[in-house]
Amino acid sequence: MANAVQDIQIRHLSRRFTRADGQTVTALDDLSVTIKAGEFVCLVGPSGCGKTTLLQMLAGLLRQSSGEIEAQGKPVLRPGPERGVVFQKDSVFPWMRVIDNVEYGLKCRGVSKGERRERALHYLERVGLMQVAQAWPKELSGGMLKRVAIATVFANGAEILMLDEPFGALDYVTRHQLHDVLLDLWLDGEGGRRRTVIFVTHDVDEALILADRILVFHSGRMVEDLAVTLPKPRSADDLVLPELVNHRHRLLQHMGLIRPAAAKPGQ
Amino acid sequence: MSLTTMPVRDGGARRVTRALRFDPMAWLGILLLLLVWELAACLLPPAILPAPLGVVRRLCSEFLSAPDLSYFGLANASLLGSMTYTAENVLLAMIVGAAFAIPLGLVTARQELIRAVIDPVMMTVGTVPILILAPFLLIWFGVGRASAVLLVTFYVIVVVYVAAQRAAENIAPVFEDYAATLGASPRAVLRDILIPATIPEILGGLRIALAGAWGLEAVSELLGAQQGIGKIIEVLAGATDAQGIMAALLLLGLVATVCDGCAAWAIHRLTRWKSSTPVAGA
Amino acid sequence: MKPLSPSRRRAIGLIVLLCLAAIWQLLSMIYPAEAQPGEPMIAGWQVIFTKTLLSLSDYWQGGLGVRSVAEGASRGYAAACLTLIVNSAITLARVLGGLAIGTLLGMIGGLAVSWSSWGRRIVNLPMQFLRTLPLLAMVPLFQLWFGTNLFGQIAFTAYGVSVIVFAGTVNAVANIPAIFIDNARSLGASQSQIYRSVILPGILPGMRSTILLALGTAWSAVLGAEYLGAQSGLGYIIVYAQQFAYLDRMFLVALVILVFAAVFYTLFDRATRKLLAWAPQTSRREIAR
Numbered sequence: 001m002a003n004a005v006q007d008i009q010i011r012h013l014s015r016r017f018t019r020a021d022g023q024t025v026t027a028l029d030d031l032s033v034t035i036k037a038g039e040f041v042c043l044v045g046p047s048g049c050g051k052t053t054l055l056q057m058l059a060g061l062l063r064q065s066s067g068e069i070e071a072q073g074k075p076v077l078r079p080g081p082e083r084g085v086v087f088q089k090d091s092v093f094p095w096m097r098v099i100d101n102v103e104y105g106l107k108c109r110g111v112s113k114g115e116r117r118e119r120a121l122h123y124l125e126r127v128g129l130m131q132v133a134q135a136w137p138k139e140l141s142g143g144m145l146k147r148v149a150i151a152t153v154f155a156n157g158a159e160i161l162m163l164d165e166p167f168g169a170l171d172y173v174t175r176h177q178l179h180d181v182l183l184d185l186w187l188d189g190e191g192g193r194r195r196t197v198i199f200v201t202h203d204v205d206e207a208l209i210l211a212d213r214i215l216v217f218h219s220g221r222m223v224e225d226l227a228v229t230l231p232k233p234r235s236a237d238d239l240v241l242p243e244l245v246n247h248r249h250r251l252l253q254h255m256g257l258i259r260p261a262a263a264k265p266g267q
Numbered sequence: 268m269s270l271t272t273m274p275v276r277d278g279g280a281r282r283v284t285r286a287l288r289f290d291p292m293a294w295l296g297i298l299l300l301l302l303v304w305e306l307a308a309c310l311l312p313p314a315i316l317p318a319p320l321g322v323v324r325r326l327c328s329e330f331l332s333a334p335d336l337s338y339f340g341l342a343n344a345s346l347l348g349s350m351t352y353t354a355e356n357v358l359l360a361m362i363v364g365a366a367f368a369i370p371l372g373l374v375t376a377r378q379e380l381i382r383a384v385i386d387p388v389m390m391t392v393g394t395v396p397i398l399i400l401a402p403f404l405l406i407w408f409g410v411g412r413a414s415a416v417l418l419v420t421f422y423v424i425v426v427v428y429v430a431a432q433r434a435a436e437n438i439a440p441v442f443e444d445y446a447a448t449l450g451a452s453p454r455a456v457l458r459d460i461l462i463p464a465t466i467p468e469i470l471g472g473l474r475i476a477l478a479g480a481w482g483l484e485a486v487s488e489l490l491g492a493q494q495g496i497g498k499i500i501e502v503l504a505g506a507t508d509a510q511g512i513m514a515a516l517l518l519l520g521l522v523a524t525v526c527d528g529c530a531a532w533a534i535h536r537l538t539r540w541k542s543s544t545p546v547a548g549a
Numbered sequence: 550m551k552p553l554s555p556s557r558r559r560a561i562g563l564i565v566l567l568c569l570a571a572i573w574q575l576l577s578m579i580y581p582a583e584a585q586p587g588e589p590m591i592a593g594w595q596v597i598f599t600k601t602l603l604s605l606s607d608y609w610q611g612g613l614g615v616r617s618v619a620e621g622a623s624r625g626y627a628a629a630c631l632t633l634i635v636n637s638a639i640t641l642a643r644v645l646g647g648l649a650i651g652t653l654l655g656m657i658g659g660l661a662v663s664w665s666s667w668g669r670r671i672v673n674l675p676m677q678f679l680r681t682l683p684l685l686a687m688v689p690l691f692q693l694w695f696g697t698n699l700f701g702q703i704a705f706t707a708y709g710v711s712v713i714v715f716a717g718t719v720n721a722v723a724n725i726p727a728i729f730i731d732n733a734r735s736l737g738a739s740q741s742q743i744y745r746s747v748i749l750p751g752i753l754p755g756m757r758s759t760i761l762l763a764l765g766t767a768w769s770a771v772l773g774a775e776y777l778g779a780q781s782g783l784g785y786i787i788v789y790a791q792q793f794a795y796l797d798r799m800f801l802v803a804l805v806i807l808v809f810a811a812v813f814y815t816l817f818d819r820a821t822r823k824l825l826a827w828a829p830q831t832s833r834r835e836i837a838r
């Protein structure tokens with residue numbers, strides 16, 4: 001049974017931007033939602049609907065215009081190692097070797113050399129990158145860089161993991177391999193506890209395969225909150241199961257790809 | 268809070284316009300600089316460091332005519348006249364240098380053999396300060412406009428050659444190929460791809476060359492000339508007139524800064540398509 | 550067109566330089582005009598490495614057991630070589646001293662100012678002005694302030710270098726992609742840890758070209774100071790010879806400077822290349838600059 005204190009509480013959260021031309025954009029509009037500890041949540045929505053903005057506020061990288069965020073019982077004011085982020089763009093430090101990148105967060109917190117090396121190697125092995133531990137990031141492919149970023153946040157012991165369209169630029173096969181890696185890591189968190197994962201994507205199928213819960217956004221507002229009960233791991237074949245077909249239909253409707261009038265039976 | 272990236276997270280285009288627009292904070296910086304200067308001037312004897320106000324006054328009073336200076340037999344005894352002479356030389360050198368260097372740089376970026384011949388010369392010349400040529404030019408061409416203009420021209424050639432070559436080299440080949448698949452003729456590729464795509468970097472090179480040109484022109488005049496702002500500085504240095512030197516330097520610095528600012532503005536206008544980095548994460 | 554291999558390019562470069570030397574020799578033979586009686590406008594290599602080199606002993610002022618020409622000794626290779634060595638050492642001391650002090654000050658200042666975006670905005674305009682203020686025109690001012698001694702020349706060089714390095718550092722910090730700083734912060738790095746592990750390595754690629762520029766500036770500054778008032782150094786010998794139109798001596802000393810400058814440049818280039826092994830190549834082609 002998850003502890004309510006461990007949950008992420010978001011209350012009336014808004015964020016506005018002023019563009020260079022003076023126009024005000026509401027990137028996120030009065031969002032209230034609770035994300036339970038250990039949940040795997042996917043945020044989906046079309047480009048520009050405020051997913052990155054929300055994630056950055058959860059990470060403490062961006063200040064909200066109004067509203068509150070509470071994670072693990074404390075208001076989120078600044079970034080911290082308990083909330084790891086895998087960024088949309090490549091964020092692996094090019095001037096550190098792969099292994100040093102994975103160790104970085106631990107080093108910042110003064111973990112001893114031997115211990116952090118051990119942890120880093122463990123997670124590098126989990127993401128299947130043992131053989132490139134000593135390589136420079138420029139020698140790695142895009143998918144490998146994402147794996148380094150994932151290993152880094154897991155090695156850092158983050159209880160809450162946020163990923164911003166991490167696999168958006170990857171090919172089909174690599175993407176599915178990384179889904180498996182991610183689920184594998186999520187399923188056995190520290191001390192047998194599952195970690196909380198918040199996963200941003202604009203790919204409906206990706207969300208259906210990964211999520212326990214799907215939050216749909218449109219123009220800065222949350223328009224749907226779907227629970228996915230099918231047990232995990234799921235594969236691409238499961239997308240034809242009735243539950244996922246129904247969810248898929250609703251999601252596509254929200255994205256404007258299926259007009260309600262032309263809707264197929266179901267639901 | 269300092270290193271937060273929040274204020275910066277608004278795309279490149281905006282950052283550029285903001286840099287060009289005047290920031291009140293920038294004026295505070297100028298004010299601080301003047302304050303430090305004024306304070307230092309209070310502590311040091313005026314023969315070493317004159318106060319800013321005196322320097323500005325001197326600049327104004329000798330701007331159009333400087334009777335003190337005409338005793339030294341200077342042709343254009345006013346600061347304006349001398350500055351004009353210096354500026355003419357710099358402009359001439361920029362034009363001649365660019366006319367040589369741009370075609371050469373563009374061609375060598377595509378013609379390996381020509382490049383292999385010219386690069387070693389440019390590299391060798393490029394690693395030594397061009398200033399080394401000044402005494403030679405003074406002997407070969409005598410004291411006068413020619414040797415000063417030539418010195419600056421050489422400098423402009425080296426800088427702009429490298430910039431033009433880099434520019435042509437850095438165009439992703441995909442653009443040329445793409446245009447070719449759309450049916451563009453070689454001439455159209457030159458007009459629509461090579462020239463527009465290389466202009467930003469070439470202009471950047473010209474801007475760097477311009478910035479360095481003022482100092483070279485001035486030092487050439489210091490070494491031997493009948494007129495120019497450098498000549499004025501030399502004459503005043505002989506008289507250990509710190510205030511006069513600083514007035515001349517201030518004028519030179521202002522002209523150089525204004526020219527640099529104009530160049531930056533022109534580059535910004537001509538390359539607006541380039542600085543449009545998308546909004547982060549959108 | 551197929552690109553030439555690096556070794557091929559290097560070979561052509563060497564041939565070109567040798568050709569230039571040969572053309573010089575040819576010119577000296579077909580154009581025997583003299584700037585002064587006995588002083589050819591264009592001196593052939595056989596003259597430069599014998600008579601010209603010997604004549605440099607005129608600038609030896611005695612000491613180290615080698616008597617100067619002024620003391621009645623005849624010209625000799627020992628005095629000539631000592632002239633070159635001692636004056637090279639003086640010039641190099643000025644270049645390196647100015648470069649080291651200027652780089653240190655400029656970098657510390659740049660990093661300090663970059664600590665906050667306020668600092669960056671405040672220094673922006675004054676920095677632009679100081680950077681565009683023509684350095685070489687300031688030689689007389691610095692001589693007025695510090696005199697024509699070693700300290701004054703190093704101060705002048707250090708000033709020129711520090712202005713460039715300062716501006717380069719501020720720019721380099723501003724150009725570090727925000728995502729690296731965000732990443733470090735979200736992994737739990739403190740402000741000072743970010744400075745050490747993100748800002749310092751992150752500015753290195755930008756600093757490389759800045760310091761190469763500063764190297765060139767240091768040479769210019771030292772040459773300018775030596776042309777205009779210093780009483781020693783390679784540049785001083787050049788202007789001193791210029792007053793008597795001794796073109797061959799000027800040429801020989803200029804060659805020495807050229808060799809030093811090229812060696813410095815190459816050494817620095819090599820050293821930084823190693824330090825930046827991690828940095829992705831920006832240019833499509835590996836160029837030696």
Ligand SMILES: Nc1ncnc2c1ncn2[C@@H]1O[C@H](COP(=O)(O)OP(=O)(O)O)[C@@H](O)[C@H]1O
Pocket residue numbers: 017018019025026027045046047048049050051052053054276277278546547548549
């Ligand atoms: N720094 C910013 N300045 C101005 N507008 C911004 C900024 N960041 C995001 N926006 C705007 O906020 C909206 C949401 O952006 P974002 O959260 O990045 O969308 P996405 O869901 O694609 O990640 C978009 O309209 C975007 O233009």
Ligand SMILES: [Mg+2]
Pocket residue numbers: 051052088164165548549
């Ligand atoms: Mg996004």
